[in-house]
Amino acid sequence: MNSILITGCNRGLGLGLVKQLLNSNKPAKHIFATCRNPDKAQELNELKAKHNNLHIFPLDVSNYDSFDNLVQQIDEIVKDDGLNVLLNNAGVAPRSTRLNFAKDTDLRETFEINAIAPVMLTKAFIPLLKKASSANESQPMGVQRATILNMSSLMGSIEDNGQGAAYAYRMSKAALNMATKSMSIDFKNDGILCVTMHPGWVRTDMGGTNAPMQIEDACKKMLQTILSLNETHNGTFVRYDGALLKW
Numbered sequence: 158m159n160s161i162l163i164t165g166c167n168r169g170l171g172l173g174l175v176k177q178l179l180n181s182n183k184p185a186k187h188i189f190a191t192c193r194n195p196d197k198a199q200e201l202n203e204l205k206a207k208h209n210n211l212h213i214f215p216l217d218v219s220n221y222d223s224f225d226n227l228v229q230q231i232d233e234i235v236k237d238d239g240l241n242v243l244l245n246n247a248g249v250a251p252r253s254t255r256l257n258f259a260k261d262t263d264l265r266e267t268f269e270i271n272a273i274a275p276v277m278l279t280k281a282f283i284p285l286l287k288k289a290s291s292a293n294e295s296q297p298m299g300v301q302r303a304t305i306l307n308m309s310s311l312m313g314s315i316e317d318n319g320q321g322a323a324y325a326y327r328m329s330k331a332a333l334n335m336a337t338k339s340m341s342i343d344f345k346n347d348g349i350l351c352v353t354m355h356p357g358w359v360r361t362d363m364g365g366t367n368a369p370m371q372i373e374d375a376c377k378k379m380l381q382t383i384l385s386l387n388e389t390h391n392g393t394f395v396r397y398d399g400a401l402l403k404w
């Protein structure tokens with residue numbers, strides 16, 4: 158792939174994916190890593206000092222008014238190549254998950270960051286994704302052409318829900334999965350692949366210390382899967398290792 162934009166790259170899986178991308182055999186020409194406070198993103202800035210293909214941009218994914226400006230800045234860098242991959246990774250998970258502790262504010266904020274923001278950011282980047290798809294028209298669907306990848310969670314699977322609770326998080330990820338399915342239909346003829354992915358249960362601030370997977374391992378497997386996505390994956394829910402998941 159020529160270019161990829163990832164949200165929420167100052168820590169956790171976003172940062173882990175940036176590291177994997179930078180260390181890959183054929184690193185992308187442009188890796189656009191966004192985060193809310195670039196000044197405080199120490200590790201990301203250290204990587205930037207060593208890698209010319211890493212660009213850091215400030216982005217609060219709930220600040221929709223800032224999207225056009227970001228798109229314009231990326232457009233000026235990628236020019237006619239467009240943007241190959243948009244990876245909506247930034248997410249939140251409220252602490253209280255049982256219904257008697259549910260707060261309307263948590264439900265709204267989680268829905269906003271995990272479901273609404275990826276839709277709005279995707280809407281803003283569609284012209285650049287279409288440009289990349291047209292520029293690579295002879296290529297099969299995949300990251301070498303144009304791809305929207307939404308970082309979901311198995312917690313968003315209705316069929317897999319055997320434990321209840323986690324209202325805000327489960328609802329937001331189920332909605333993100335539905336949005337991905339619609340995108341996969343709406344942009345199929347444009348050659349843009351749309352996939353929703355579960356990264357595994359990973360030891361990040363969100364995943365917690367009991368999570369079985371380390372960030373490096375999860376991100377290595379996710380990148381392998383991301384690089385191998387093809388048209389058979391369009392509109393599917395995949396695990397970090399490529400296994401198909403139930404909705």
Ligand SMILES: NC(=O)c1ccc[n+]([C@@H]2O[C@H](COP(=O)([O-])OP(=O)(O)OC[C@H]3O[C@@H](n4cnc5c(N)ncnc54)[C@H](OP(=O)(O)O)[C@@H]3O)[C@@H](O)[C@H]2O)c1
Pocket residue numbers: 164165166167168169170171192193194216217218219245246247248249270308309310311355356357358359360361362363364365368
């Ligand atoms: N870890 C797991 O086990 C697991 C499992 C399933 C799915 N996931 C999903 O994987 C994704 C990454 O999770 P993670 O484990 O890496 O979580 P994390 O360590 O808590 O990191 C979350 C990232 O999202 C960013 N973020 C939150 N709100 C934002 C906003 N309004 N604008 C921009 N960035 C924002 C955070 O930035 P700040 O530092 O500025 O807050 C941070 O970079 C999420 O979508 C999550 O739901 C994780």
